[in-house]
Amino acid sequence: MASVSVCQYHSGGFSFENCKRNALLEADINKLGFSSPAARKTGTTICGVVYKDGVVLGADTRATEGMVVADKNCSKIHYISPNIYCCGAGTAADTEMTTQIISSNLELHSLSTGRLPRVTTANRMLKQMLFRYQGYIGAALVLGGVDCNGPHLYSIYPHGSTDKLPYVTMGSGSLAAMAVFEDRYRPNMEEEEAKRLVRDAIAAGIFNDLGSGSNIDLCVITKGNVDYLRPHDMEHHLIHTCLNFAHGTTGVLTKAVTPLNLEVVEESVQTMDTS
Amino acid sequence: MFPANVSTLNTYNDLYPDWTQREVSTGTTIMAVEFEGGVVIGADSRTTTGAYIANRVTDKLTPIHERIFCCRSGSAADTQAIADAVTYQLGFHSIELDEAPLVQTAASLFREMCYRYREELMAGIIVAGWDPRRGGQVYTVPVGGMMTRQPVSVGGSGSSYIYGYVDSNYRAGMSKEECLKFTAEALALAMERDGSSGGVVRLAVISEQGVERQAILGNQLPKFSTV
Numbered sequence: 001m002a003s004v005s006v007c008q009y010h011s012g013g014f015s016f017e018n019c020k021r022n023a024l025l026e027a028d029i030n031k032l033g034f035s036s037p038a039a040r041k042t043g044t045t046i047c048g049v050v051y052k053d054g055v056v057l058g059a060d061t062r063a064t065e066g067m068v069v070a071d072k073n074c075s076k077i078h079y080i081s082p083n084i085y086c087c088g089a090g091t092a093a094d095t096e097m098t099t100q101i102i103s104s105n106l107e108l109h110s111l112s113t114g115r116l117p118r119v120t121t122a123n124r125m126l127k128q129m130l131f132r133y134q135g136y137i138g139a140a141l142v143l144g145g146v147d148c149n150g151p152h153l154y155s156i157y158p159h160g161s162t163d164k165l166p167y168v169t170m171g172s173g174s175l176a177a178m179a180v181f182e183d184r185y186r187p188n189m190e191e192e193e194a195k196r197l198v199r200d201a202i203a204a205g206i207f208n209d210l211g212s213g214s215n216i217d218l219c220v221i222t223k224g225n226v227d228y229l230r231p232h233d234m235e236h237h238l239i240h241t242c243l244n245f246a247h248g249t250t251g252v253l254t255k256a257v258t259p260l261n262l263e264v265v266e267e268s269v270q271t272m273d274t275s
Numbered sequence: 276m277f278p279a280n281v282s283t284l285n286t287y288n289d290l291y292p293d294w295t296q297r298e299v300s301t302g303t304t305i306m307a308v309e310f311e312g313g314v315v316i317g318a319d320s321r322t323t324t325g326a327y328i329a330n331r332v333t334d335k336l337t338p339i340h341e342r343i344f345c346c347r348s349g350s351a352a353d354t355q356a357i358a359d360a361v362t363y364q365l366g367f368h369s370i371e372l373d374e375a376p377l378v379q380t381a382a383s384l385f386r387e388m389c390y391r392y393r394e395e396l397m398a399g400i401i402v403a404g405w406d407p408r409r410g411g412q413v414y415t416v417p418v419g420g421m422m423t424r425q426p427v428s429v430g431g432s433g434s435s436y437i438y439g440y441v442d443s444n445y446r447a448g449m450s451k452e453e454c455l456k457f458t459a460e461a462l463a464l465a466m467e468r469d470g471s472s473g474g475v476v477r478l479a480v481i482s483e484q485g486v487e488r489q490a491i492l493g494n495q496l497p498k499f500s501t502v
Contacts, residue, residue: 127352127355127356128356130352131352131356134395135352155329155330157299157324157329157351157352159299159350159351159352159353160352160355160356161299161322161350161351161352161355162355163322163329163330163333165330165332175327
């Protein structure tokens with residue numbers, strides 16, 4: 001069976017045809033009055049700071065699906081390698097999978113080189129992957145760790161640009177957190193001061209941003225040691241303390257008891273098959 | 276890059292950093308000047324996502340090789356990726372040659388990438404450096420992928436405000452110190468008028484002796500009429 005095939009020159013690079021198709025489908029659905037399910041986003045406050053002996057990473061723990069809190073205590077500080085951790089804001093699935101993929105590749109790389117992985121390596125891998133996907137992977141990350149060259153902190157944006165800085169914030173609550181940092185950051189802080197600063201920055205995000213809330217997680221990374229403090233600080237759950245009321249708080253006006261006479265019609269026993 | 280008919284899943288507000296909708300851009304002013312014996316390059320230090328300044332101390336003067344730098348403007352992700360790729364290609368080429376690469380070679384590599392992928396990229400780059408064959412050179416590779424050598428070149432969103440200043444104040448045969456002053460003043464003027472440029476002025480001098488870098492902080496910037 002002879003067939004004439006038109007050779008289509010593959011122009012190289014990634015094909016985003018499906019992204020365009022999805023956008024058109026989205027528009028069509030909206031015209032009918034429906035909306036496609038919202039991706040779960042971590043509306044978030046994440047931040048990091050470099051201090052005297054290492055880095056402190058912080059994150060809130062709220063995950064939202066549109067206007068509803070999907071997870072009250074999700075973990076946004078992801079493991080990359082024993083000396084490197086990464087906070088993720090943006091689409092929850094994207095940050096989770098991206099950090100897992102890079103963590104896996106970095107472990108293989110580390111076994112190949114025979115050395116502890118460097119933060120700049122993780123940064124390269126993340127930025128090259130995110131650039132390849134041209135921003136369609138909605139992962140905004142704060143990457144921090146300590147390696148043979150000292151403590152390092154990077155912020156990584158969904159399109160693949162990175163900044164290497166002594167203090168960074170990301171997420172919807174980043175402006176509130178950055179305000180705290182710009183006011184109180186000093187180079188070469190002690191560990192307690194750095195932890196307090198990060199905790200206060202995340203708290204600013206939690207109280208002033210609707211997309212952030214619940215608890216504060218901290219991760220303190222130093223040379224040879226990681227303190228994963230989850231939760232480091234819990235929000236003041238005022239609502240829970242009010243659920244235990246003493247007897248007599250509410251006055252009883254009337255009391256009526258109606259006995260329900262039920263007769264047993266049938267009783268059967270079914271043995272469970274435990275073989 | 277983002278189709279116009281995509282429904283915004285979250286309300287877009289220009290005032291807060293919504294990097295799901297807006298790309299990080301080095302809204303910028305960059306500049307490079309040739310002088311006898313080398314080049315002076317300069318840039319501001321502001322990176323924005325919409326109206327939020329994502330990084331106020333950015334270093335837009337990126338080393339490509341020992342005596343070749345590039346000044347980046349446009350999309351931060353695109354220019355970082357291009358610079359990383361060209362750094363690799365140039366380093367490989369230099370090892371093959373067993374010689375310091377030419378500034379023109381670096382500029383050609385940038386042009387090759389910027390022209391081939393012109394539809395997908397938003398990058399305006401100035402390549403500047405010193406090589407033993409032709410001394411100090413400045414090549415500009417604007418958006419679209421053209422490449423041309425110029426004795427003085429400005430780029431980025433803030434450059435529009437300083438064409439007049441540059442055209443009237445540039446003279447051929449300026450010394451290194453005169454070039455530094457000229458660049459610093461031009462950048463300060465642009466940063467004053469362009470909202471997407473600001474922070475500190477980063478300068479570098481590239482010559483046979485190597486690279487000298489400096490930063491002029493806010494209070495030390497050249498001052499002009501405050502009318």
